[in-house]
Amino acid sequence: MSKMLTVMKREYLTRIKSKGFIIATVAMPLFILIMVFAPVVLSLIQSDDQQKIAVIDMTNVIYPELETNLGDTTASGERLYDLLQVEVSAGELKAEEERLRAEIQNGELNGLMVIPENVFQENNVEYYAKNVSNFNQNREFRNAISSIVQEARVRERGLSPELVSELTRRVNLETFRVGKDGGEQKDAGQTFILTFVLVMFLYISLIAYGATVMQAVTEEKSSRVVELVVSSIKPFHLMAGKILGIGSVGLTQFLLWAATAAGISAYAGAIVGMFGGDQSAGLAMPQIDASILVYFVVYFILGYILFATLYAAVGAIVNSQEEAQQLQFPVIMLLIIPLILMQFVIRNPNATSSVALSHFPFFSPILMFTRIVVETPSFGEILLSFAIMIVAIAAMIYLVGKIFRVGILMYGKRPTLPEVLKWLRY
Amino acid sequence: MLALQLTDVKKSFGKVHAVKGLSLSVEPGTIYGLLGPNGAGKTTTIRMIMQIIIQDAGEILLYGQPNNQKMLDQVGYLPEERGLYRKMKIEDVLQFFGELKGMSPGEAKKRSQTWLERFNMTEYIGKKAEELSKGNQQKIQFIATVLHEPKLVILDEPFSGLDPVNMELLKNTILEMRDAGCCVIFSTHLMDHAEKLCNAICLINRGQSVLEGQLAQVKKGFGKRNVILEYDGENGFLDNLAYVEQVDAYGNYVEVRLSDMSKAQELAQHALKHTQLRRFEIVEPSLNEIFIETVKKG
Numbered sequence: 086m087s088k089m090l091t092v093m094k095r096e097y098l099t100r101i102k103s104k105g106f107i108i109a110t111v112a113m114p115l116f117i118l119i120m121v122f123a124p125v126v127l128s129l130i131q132s133d134d135q136q137k138i139a140v141i142d143m144t145n146v147i148y149p150e151l152e153t154n155l156g157d158t159t160a161s162g163e164r165l166y167d168l169l170q171v172e173v174s175a176g177e178l179k180a181e182e183e184r185l186r187a188e189i190q191n192g193e194l195n196g197l198m199v200i201p202e203n204v205f206q207e208n209n210v211e212y213y214a215k216n217v218s219n220f221n222q223n224r225e226f227r228n229a230i231s232s233i234v235q236e237a238r239v240r241e242r243g244l245s246p247e248l249v250s251e252l253t254r255r256v257n258l259e260t261f262r263v264g265k266d267g268g269e270q271k272d273a274g275q276t277f278i279l280t281f282v283l284v285m286f287l288y289i290s291l292i293a294y295g296a297t298v299m300q301a302v303t304e305e306k307s308s309r310v311v312e313l314v315v316s317s318i319k320p321f322h323l324m325a326g327k328i329l330g331i332g333s334v335g336l337t338q339f340l341l342w343a344a345t346a347a348g349i350s351a352y353a354g355a356i357v358g359m360f361g362g363d364q365s366a367g368l369a370m371p372q373i374d375a376s377i378l379v380y381f382v383v384y385f386i387l388g389y390i391l392f393a394t395l396y397a398a399v400g401a402i403v404n405s406q407e408e409a410q411q412l413q414f415p416v417i418m419l420l421i422i423p424l425i426l427m428q429f430v431i432r433n434p435n436a437t438s439s440v441a442l443s444h445f446p447f448f449s450p451i452l453m454f455t456r457i458v459v460e461t462p463s464f465g466e467i468l469l470s471f472a473i474m475i476v477a478i479a480a481m482i483y484l485v486g487k488i489f490r491v492g493i494l495m496y497g498k499r500p501t502l503p504e505v506l507k508w509l510r511y
Numbered sequence: 512m513l514a515l516q517l518t519d520v521k522k523s524f525g526k527v528h529a530v531k532g533l534s535l536s537v538e539p540g541t542i543y544g545l546l547g548p549n550g551a552g553k554t555t556t557i558r559m560i561m562q563i564i565i566q567d568a569g570e571i572l573l574y575g576q577p578n579n580q581k582m583l584d585q586v587g588y589l590p591e592e593r594g595l596y597r598k599m600k601i602e603d604v605l606q607f608f609g610e611l612k613g614m615s616p617g618e619a620k621k622r623s624q625t626w627l628e629r630f631n632m633t634e635y636i637g638k639k640a641e642e643l644s645k646g647n648q649q650k651i652q653f654i655a656t657v658l659h660e661p662k663l664v665i666l667d668e669p670f671s672g673l674d675p676v677n678m679e680l681l682k683n684t685i686l687e688m689r690d691a692g693c694c695v696i697f698s699t700h701l702m703d704h705a706e707k708l709c710n711a712i713c714l715i716n717r718g719q720s721v722l723e724g725q726l727a728q729v730k731k732g733f734g735k736r737n738v739i740l741e742y743d744g745e746n747g748f749l750d751n752l753a754y755v756e757q758v759d760a761y762g763n764y765v766e767v768r769l770s771d772m773s774k775a776q777e778l779a780q781h782a783l784k785h786t787q788l789r790r791f792e793i794v795e796p797s798l799n800e801i802f803i804e805t806v807k808k809g
Contacts, residue, residue, distance in 0.1 A: 087613075088611055088613075091607065091610045091611050092611075095607050099596075099598070099599065099603075304596075304597075305596075308594040308595065308596065308597055309590075309592045309593055309594030310593070310594040310595055310596055312563065312590035312592055312593065313588070313589075313590055313593055313594075313608065313652065313655060313656075314608075314611065315563050316561045316563060316583070316586075316588040316590065317583075317584070317608070317611040317612050318611055319562075319580065320563075491564075494558070494563065494564075494592075496592065507525060
């Protein structure tokens with residue numbers, strides 16, 4: 086037991102102290118921080134330069150209103166769009182367009198908007214510029230002209246624009262999630278996103294830490310250090326020490342991330358304020374139920390032990406990291422299949438197939454967890470999935486322990502499956 | 512009490528019978544050689560002693576007790592396939608192996624310092640294993656094996672991969688350890704080393720012990736049938752002599768094995784008649800010869 090701790094300590098300390106761990110642990114919250122704040126900060130900093138745009142308005146009625154509709158200002162308080170009306174007769178139109186396009190070419194103008202006389206019937210306005218891929222700007226132009234044209238059409242029929250907008254108001258669909266205690270919570274699709282984010286996080290963690298176990302075993306085997314180790318400690322304890330040591334690294338990382346996330350959400354307003362933003366313009370941080378976090382950790386721990394055991398077997402069978410990459414494929418499949426099934430389970434969390442699949446031990450971490458987030462099943466069902474996973478873990482540890490014991494001392498050709506099965510009887 | 516005793520130990524891997532009914536006994540405080548050709552079952556035997564693999568049948572006793580983990584903590588083992596954690600510092604590696612054998616961190620640190628000094632390697636203490644030469648890595652592996660001051664040390668092919676200087680260093684270390692009361696078992700196929708170091712040997716072939724006992728006894732049992740001759744002249748006089756079984760010519764001298772020792776006088780007369788004889792000596796067979804002879808017979 087104390088030897089297992091020695092192995093665990095070595096795995097834990099060498100990893101915690103490694104550059105890779107420090108970088109990953111710091112980079113991840115930084116990445117989240119950037120993802121959360123970048124849009125806020127970017128929207129606050131309007132560094133756009135003023136744009137000079139010529140407008141040829143053949144209708145002669147749209148321009149004045151357009152000037153009001155496109156009234157955005159830059160950070161320094163100037164108009165963002167410096168509009169310049171060019172009056173031209175129908176006969177000179179072609180020549181004038183040519184001339185203005187040449188000005189765009191040599192940089193005197195940023196853009197040219199041509200509103201034809203028949204815009205009320207044909208619905209088309211032309212815009213010329215060097216860069217026409219700024220979606221935001223294009224949408225702004227389209228909306229500005231559309232609203233003017235629509236209003237004119239409505240007036241032409243003798244209706245009041247106010248009345249029309251009053252009559253064509255959209256209906257809101259408000260969604261409520263019925264929780265376990267019967268209480269209802271307003272939920273506008275966050276559940277789906279939250280489920281997806283948490284499950285992806287679980288999936289990535291299981292693969293990443295499982296693969297780390299595999300790598301650690303293969304490294305020990307290929308560097309031939311393993312026999313020196315197993316002469317002092319039972320292979321089973323070696324395997325257990327490695328799995329627990331690397332798992333502790335994972336939990337440490339989660340803890341650090343959770344603390345960072347809590348810090349970010351606690352001080353989010355203040356940080357936005359620092360950039361001169363409105364503190365109360367609440368960042369929509371999804372509220373995660375504490376029980377879901379508990380389930381997340383439990384399914385990570387159980388799932389990790391189950392998959393790390395499989396990964397340890399792969400690591401013990403192969404001779405090199407390259408061989409390991411190939412042979413880990415079946416293990417990864419056991420994680421990808423539930424990810425594919427997840428869409429179905431989100432839509433039908435209580436279908437018989439969903440219930441059955443979520444109790445299959447290799448699928449439980451992802452599918453049962455999905456069900457818990459979407460529509461929490463009865464506690465009995467959850468407990469059953471725990472029990473099945475624990476039985477599966479015990480069975481896997483028993484079988485893999487035997488494969489591990491033989492595999493780590495087998496050098497040379499990669500063994501075939503029948504050979505590996507034979508090891509179970511050595 | 513015997514340091515190690517194997518009684519009728521057997522191990523098969525599927526259809527391959529790697530070790531079939533091996534028995535041997537090692538006296539404490541001696542150097543014991545486990546000899547045999549490649550694939551004879553030496554490494555499998557050692558792995559069974561270390562409980563890395565479990566025997567199918569038979570008994571293995573360490574100092575009169577079953578080879579459980581508690582007893583094995585008093586054994587040091589240097590495997591044939593050996594390596595180090597490449598990215599780990601030497602001091603951490605030694606610390607780790609010391610603690611694996613149940614030493615306290617402080618003790619492990621102190622002892623590794625002593626051993627590094629003994630091997631003139633203190634400058635490497637902060638280096639990573641991968642920065643060391645192969646020979647130096649082997650010395651670190653050896654230190655990791657003996658760090659916890661075991662009563663019994665088992666070394667599987669300890670001399671392979673060492674240069675002559677380090678071979679000498681290892682040989683002397685083994686002798687010093689024996690003088691300090693430690694029992695050393697090592698496997699090798701270099702008969703030269705075994706002959707110089709061992710008090711007793713076991714020759715294993717095809718999973719069975721074919722020759723075991725005190726080295727002197729083994730040699731005596733094989734009989735004195737060899738004669739070394741040094742002379743000036745042609746060696747054709749040795750052809751067609753009925754009692755000459757084998758002739759090994761080494762340029763400066765020949766070693767001749769006789770079918771019957773009583774013919775030695777006859778050979779001496781014969782040699783005097785045909786050459787200028789400078790040396791005529793009756794010698795024990797070398798371990799190398801015993802090895803080849805025994806293995807061939809099997």
